[in-house]
Amino acid sequence: MALSTQTRTQSERADHTRSRILDAAVREFSENGLAGARTEQIAEIAGVNKALLYYYFKSKEALYRAALETVAQRVLEMSLSALTPDHSPGEQIVQFALNHFDRIHSQRAFQSLMQQEMVRLHRGEENSFSSIVEKVFRPMMFRIRDLLTEGMRDGELVQADEWQVMYAALGANVFYFLSAPVVGIMSDANPLTREAMEFRRKVSIEFLGASIFVDRKHGAEVAARVLACTPMPESGEFKMFERKAK
Amino acid sequence: MALSTQTRTQSERADHTRSRILDAAVREFSENGLAGARTEQIAEIAGVNKALLYYYFKSKEALYRAALETVAQRVLEMSLSALTPDHSPGEQIVQFALNHFDRIHSQRAFQSLMQQEMVRLHRGEENSFSSIVEKVFRPMMFRIRDLLTEGMRDGELVQADEWQVMYAALGANVFYFLSAPVVGIMSDANPLTREAMEFRRKVSIEFLGASIFVDRKHGAEVAARVLACTPMPESGEFKMFERKAK
DNA sequence: GTTATTTTACTAACTGGTTAGTTAATAATG
């Protein structure tokens, strides 16, 4: 951990340090929120002195914003590569929903930061979060909306408010992970094991297929096809949220 | 505000003070989270000295738990009165979903506390939250699951994983309010105005009707009937989340 | 029914630990 000190040029190592700080910040902020996170802890995770945080970032809040942008960027890259323009609108929507599901659990930190940011926004906190919305969410959402409009026009998808379809499709995924701790307590079966998630992922896509297509049989086929083409990614690609050995 | 001091017995006034503290705590914790909330601020909102918090509650965290239980209790009462056993399972489900929608926006503080509690649970925080889950969520959720099973057996509802139907129905509602700040930035149309919510409420129920019933026409009728019977409650019944005049 | 004693409800002012942020000095690098 204290190695790799003699490699490369100074500025390259500086970049590396900076991004280590950012990673540590993402982790600490996502686990504890802006108020709960401790700068000392971020420094320790990153393996640097606390003062270095202030060398690279103006303040705790600036670091928070930078951390938010980091994860947003990752999500943008991940979601852009998901759509497959040569398939039917309906199939692309299903594909997108499946990708969204996988994204949530591999990017737990993003989800967590988002949730907390929502609460902050509710309070009317001044943001600079707007730019993330513009860069990440707007293009994604409007792209999906256009696909839905097209699918409905073609008669592949049921007539409905486009945004409602999004709320239903993405909301089900978000709610699954959001409620996981409660469900865990409620049914003493942990919803975050690989088996549980694999099941939910399948069922979630199948239900979407049954919900939004005019021809439910066609919907079921699309769902099956998409599921077959997209295996669930290995878990633990990012090992955020591992329990710390105190 | 400084009146009503000469009324009633001492212990009655004490009860009143205690509940004023709890209300203040609900508000402060829901806006700022456990770590972000300030005891001094809670005291100020309640109009008492900070030390009084420690007279009534052991610690900040004990107060937090008490606040959580307060709102959970309210929600339980609200949701129990929603089901109408003389209707068909499908109609009861739709009724429940509509009630859930209305509950979210009239009990914003609960939603907010829940979200934050989810994050805390994710981290494996020790809870005593379990009792709330047992008392509020488990009875509610299992009741709904049984209704779904019945509806599917009768052929009224489409065959699907019961929990998935819940994730879809409730997730869409939750996600609407969860994403409201982002959508607000994205489309500069505030989703939390009365008109926007009235529209979403209607569309959300209609979409549910189109999704879970074997006979989509019957589903549409049920949705229309439920909507007709249940006008949207006046907003601002609880004025949590009003902006504070600093 | 008045007086003395205890209990309850509440506050002003303090304390000590914590934590965001600074400074000044020191390595490393080019």
Next chain:
DNA sequence: CATTATTAACTAACCAGTTAGTAAAATAAC
């Protein structure tokens, strides 16, 4: 040697929780 990266040590503010006290209500004593 001048610039850049990094740290140890410090400070000022903040904030959860305490203490020591008071006024009034409830209760007991006479």
